[in-house]
Amino acid sequence: MGVSKKQYDIIIIGGGIVGLSMALLLAESDKRIALLDRKGRVESFNPEQYDVRVSAVTPASVKLFEQLSVWADMVSLRVSPFTHMHVWDGQGQIQFNAASMGMNELGYFVENNVMLQVLWQRVLATANIELLNDIDLDYLQRHEHNSNIELHGGDTVLSAALIIGADGAQSWLREAAHMGITERNYQHHALVCTVKTEKAHDKTARQRFMPEGPLAFLPLGSAHESSIVWSSAPTHIDTLIQLSNDDFALALTEAFQSKLGAVIEVGPRATFPLVMRHAKQYVQPGLALVGDAAHTVHPLAGQGLNLGLADAALLAEWVLQDYAHKNERVNYSTLRRYERARKAENATMLAAMDGFKHLFGNDIPLLKWLRHRGLNLTNRLDFVKSLILQKAMGIAVL
Ligand SMILES: Cc1cc2nc3c(=O)[nH]c(=O)nc-3n(C[C@H](O)[C@H](O)[C@H](O)COP(=O)(O)OP(=O)(O)OC[C@H]3O[C@@H](n4cnc5c(N)ncnc54)[C@H](O)[C@@H]3O)c2cc1C
Structure with a gap:
């Protein structure tokens, strides 16, 4: 049996939220794009039940979805805007108000399956993207x-000038190209x-x-429903996962200091x-x-997906510029420019999340004092708060 060879201009490996967005951004060129995923199809939206995976989506990411003309479709399925934020520990607190x-x-809080379904349908309807599922690289x-x-199996070879x-986290391409990784366990499960x-x-x-570790209650569309993210030591999370629904609801109510009264119903846990x-x-x-x-990155500030979408937006912008200059291939200098820009930005966020986790996960008296002074002072300084918020929303550089 002969080997089947397929030639594309761009191959994107991974049809998660970032890969699907990347494909749609690059489809603005006339290039032939293959989007590969090892899964059969994306999880679909279920109007009867909230997806257990929900992401905070910043205004910068909303802007990107608007640019791709997919935001209105997401809104018509289900998105949950939030207007206030309240963060506290034993010592201090900080509040934000839109x-x-x-x-x-x-x-907005948006269920992952809402984003996946809308993006996937748009990719299917885009002529210069070929979606290849159930792929084993x-x-x-x-x-x-x-x-x-x-x-x-060796009977199919896919080729492209840009891959x-x-x-995702266990990237096949990163491994195959020996791009290397720095890795550190947060000693937390979520x-x-x-x-x-x-x-x-x-x-x-x-x-x-x-x-x-932090416990977040993220408001969903219906006034009494929230998506929770509880990060803690793996042994603690193991204990929590084994509790009956009633006992888990009690443990949540207590850990959250009854801020929303009692937790009266809990869904499946992951x-x-x-x-x-x-x-x-x-x-x-x-x-x-x-x-x-x-x-x-640690999900305590809900930034992982937003950083990934910012990567896709910048890479697409510069790759499209190369193509617009009639370059058949993307210059390595363009890719290096992308790397420099996004690596610095992502490193800042990774370090900030590390600092947060360390600051709040520590009972050393000086850190406790700093935490208290820091949170309460910041609460009063509207200008600083506004800068923190803009940074967290991907619309400003501190
Ligand atoms: C508990 C938790 C809460 C979070 N909350 C937030 C939040 O509020 N806000 C936020 O911005 N981020 C959040 N994140 C982070 C966010 O979920 C991720 O950053 C984001 O989903 C990553 O998207 P991705 O498309 O890069 O990767 P993935 O979603 O992992 O997608 C990768 C895709 O590649 C495919 N794939 C993998 N390997 C192969 C292969 N060898 N061949 C072919 N296909 C392959 C997979 O099937 C998958 O479809 C959270 C994360 C966690 C764990």
Whole structure:
């Protein structure tokens, strides 16, 4: 049996939220794009039940979805705006309010399956993107102007001048190209779940920092439902996952200091190990990484996906500029420019999340004092708060 060879201009590996967005951004060129995923199809939206995976989506990411003309479709399925944020620990607290910052909302919580379904449908309807599912990648072969990817079984070879890895935390491309990684276990697992509470959430995102880790209640569209993210030591999360629904609801009510009254209903629980990862190289000639393939960060500030979308937006902008100059291939200098810009920005966020986790997960008296002074002072300084918020929303550089 002969080998089937398929030639594209761009191959994107990974059809998660970042990979799908990347493909749509690049489809603005006339290039032939293949989008590969090892899964059969994306999880679909279920109007009867909230997805257990929900992400805070910043105004900068909303802007990107608007640019792709997919935001209105997401809104028509289900998105949950939030107008207030309240963060506290045993010592101090900080509050944010959209109106006082001259904004209608601080951001949105969006179920991952809403984003995936809308983006996936748009990709299916885009003529120059070919979606290849159930793909099992075998090996990468590099040539001067082209790379080949051989699929498992050896009877199909896909080639392109540019290959983009949007293939998540365990990126196949990162490994295959030996791009290297710095990795550190946060010693936290995250437990996620949809819950119903006695009191309405009033569109307020709340997070309590405990020495063991943060617990967030993220408001959903219906006034009494929230998506929770509880990060703590793996043994603690193991215990929580084994509790009956009633006992888990009690443990949540207590840990959250009854801020929303009693937790009266809990949905299915899922857990994720939390690991900080940062690729040593984002690019090589003809190759680039975006999203979780390049970096993973603690979810305490809901930034992972937003950083990945910012990677995709910048890479697409500069790649499209190269194509617009009638370049057949993307210059390595363009890829290096992308790497320099995004690596510095992502490193800042990774370090900030590390600092936060360390600051709040520590009972050393000096740190406790700093935490108290820091949170309460910051609460009064509207200008500083506004800067922090803008940074967290991806619309300013501190
Ligand atoms: C508990 C928790 C809460 C979070 N909350 C937030 C939040 O509020 N806001 C936020 O911005 N971020 C949040 N994040 C982070 C966010 O979920 C991730 O950063 C984001 O989903 C990464 O998207 P991605 O497309 O880069 O990767 P993924 O979603 O991992 O997608 C990778 C895709 O590649 C495919 N793939 C993998 N390997 C291969 C292969 N070998 N061949 C072919 N296909 C392959 C996979 O099937 C998948 O479809 C959270 C994370 C966790 C764990």
